Amino acid sequence: MKRKSPNITSKLLPVTAVFLLLAIWQAASSAGVIPGFLLPSPLEVAMAFAEDFPLLMENARVTLLEAFIGLAAGILIGFVTAVLMDCFEWLYRAVYPLIVLTQTVPTVAIAPLLVLWFGYEMLPKVILIVIVTFFPITVSLLDGFRAADKDTISLLRSMGASKAQIFRYVKFPGALGAFFASLRISVSYAVVGAVISEWLGGFNGLGVYMTRVKKAFSFDKMFAVIFLISAISLLLMWSVNVLQKVSMPWEEENR
């Protein structure tokens, strides 16, 4: 029943576009249209990536660790906040504006403050990631809980279900789709958040590596690390897709 051919053509187009763009870039660099010190060619970037590979991996490990701890804490806090706000209407009204407010504060502005308060170690980075990741999770889960069908809830009540059972059998599974959509956003926020916080103080991580190569004007290495960060984000978003397919098997059948 799986339709295979449209899937292949749908992937073929974007892949071709990416390769075409890289080819044009390479051609422009080789022909000397763009000077190498301003924009290194894709080949130079690839070579820089290979040369610094062990160093990049070592730094990526640190960044990923921060991102994962921050994301896990963000999900946990987001989940608990959403559940509490769904249970208590007064809490919802009191806290919702505050939560929105946390998102209007620019990340770059609070990162140095966090470094000042919590030092150069992992803690300020994790806190920053929590701030940027819990918001999408909270909001989407809350919307998911509140969108639960009133009649279905009545039906379960008529069967004598408790509030906790209604949450478990109706609200929570109903909010899963929205949760995964927000998780896709949150994983990329987590990686970017980790890099930004490393810029502003730290001993290792991709952000620290980035500031170092920038100071040395090694733009080829700069691009190498940018591509690596993009690749990591994409890989994580893809993992979320896989996780979603595994935990929501009924979605596959609905297609």
Add this chain to the structure above:
Amino acid sequence: MMAELKVSGITFAYEEAPILENVNIELHEHELVSILGASGCGKTTLFHIISGLHKPQQGKVVLNGKDITGCPGQISYMMQKDLLLPYRTIEDNVSLPLVLKGEKKRKAREKVSLYFEEFGLEGTQKKYPCQLSGGMRQRAALLRTYMFSRDVALLDEPFSALDTLTKSEMHRWYLDVMDKIHLSTLFITHDIDEAILLSDRIYLLTGKPGRVTEEIIIKEPKPRKKEFNLTEEFLEYKRRILERL
């Protein structure tokens, strides 16, 4: 015969607007009783009260001698929509009432599996609701209702969303299943033919606020043939109901 369910003197108003006034209904063992009335006469509200979801301003709901007014979880209630949970397989949807009562998942599945054939649902256990037709979903919803309680079931227009052909097929299926499982049922409908075909008795609920204005006994013995609705008696019942609505 002992009355199983006795609804007496129900009066209910929602935000000052009276919806039901002094409604009295009785349901005996193994009976199917219809409540027939136009849309908006308070039929669904009445079911919400009987199931315990709403508390009436006056009146009592008594099940087998026990006052259950305003206590949900005593009577099976099947609402207008099938309300199957899209993320649970049919067997898990059907076993939900047992799971809610604290039964283990596997045990509940075993218990419900015995009824799939009887309800014409064999082979759908592992399917999701979206993979079933409207008629089959209705059967699954009815089985879930039956799994909750074997005493009394409230069915709120269970076949109203189906097309005419599926509907008459469901009627035949329903009469057949009822003949085997002997559920006492209160049945809401606005379809006169459906009410006469399926019921032992019919209450007419009319007016605003809604009142029971007539009780009609359908004497035709059960199990009924589908040709019943072509007979002279059937038309006589229909004429009587139309005069009073």
